[in-house]
Amino acid sequence: MAQQQHQQGERKKKESILDLSKFIDKPIRVKFQGGREVTGVLKGYDPLLNLVLDGTAEFVRDPDDPFKLTDDTRSLGLAVCRGTSVVLICPADGMEPIANPFVAQEA
Structure with a gap:
């Protein structure tokens, strides 16, 4: 019984997909639901x-x-900034659009 509770405790522990530690004290750009965008350190x-x-x-x-x-x-x-409204986080100096590979390219 105690082992089963221990396993459930391990399953409930969730980790964030993103590792933002490399962006600490660096400028980032954040997009929110509703279209607002901000930049800051x-x-x-x-x-x-x-x-x-x-x-x-x-x-x-x-x-x-x-x-x-x-x-x-x-x-x-x-x-x-509340995390539930964050849509995108990127470095402030490293954002550039890329071509959509699913759209037929004009020759």
Whole structure:
């Protein structure tokens, strides 16, 4: 019985898929549900992907097209970002689009 409870305890322990430790004290860009995007220096995180960002700046949306971001930013300072709304995390200097391999390429 005790062994069965021990095995259940091991199964309940979950680890995060992402290892964000290599991004500590480095600038990252974060996209959220709803379309907001911010950039800031990662100061901390937890297994639920709650993030602490310092020097955070939010990219302002185009007033004519709410789905388009502008180059204008709004300073937020120190921010705690809830992990359940995080969609994407990437290095601030390493984001570039790649070609979609499933779309027929024009020759």
